[in-house]
Amino acid sequence: MNNTEKTAATPQGAGKPYTVEELLTLMGPEFQRQKDVMRQCIAGLTEYAAQLAVQGQEEQLPRLRRVCVEMAEFWGLAEEDTPEGVRNMAEQYGSAFDRAVSTARGAGCAPGLGEQAVQNALAGLELYARELRANDEGLEDWAVECEILADDLEEFAARSGPEELEAAEQQADSGPGMGMSP
Secondary structure (H helix, E strand, O other), rough: OOEEEEEEEEEEEEEEEEEEEHHHHHHHHHHHHHHHHHHHHHHHHHHHHHHHHHHOOOOHHHHHHHHHHHHHHOOOOOOOOHHHHHHHHOOOOOOHHHHHHHHHHHHHHOOOOOHHHHHHHHHHHHHHHHHHHHHHHHHHHHHHHHHHHHHHHHHHHHHHHHHHHHHHHHHHHOOOOOOOOO
């Protein structure tokens, strides 16, 4: 077996040798799905931040912004896989977050945080925490922070009530948002 081959259980059968390229081909669709989950999570967390800004709960905003940018970095959501692309990505996600919060503050209101946005954010936070733990035991603090953030979001959504979440879903379906996606 050469350096580019490994042996592992694959969907085609246990112990079949595969190349790194074959492994990447097998993993590609799942990784792309996970990246999509993270993009939706970041959008949901940004909507949550806009709601917090309108309610004057500013203390959570820096943490939310940092988590959104670091999620994007961890999952490689850059359009270009270059150092400049990564820098641009961090600026892009940070700027989208800042615009959403600023727009909500300026308007004195924000689009409602819909149930789907809450679910997207929770799914992404769970996936992120799981991957942090799987990649490095030293990242346990970050995984715990994701769990705390998820608890805060669930509490916020519960206070908002199902009627408000449903109305927000209808609003999201009927028109454009505040430009929260990068």
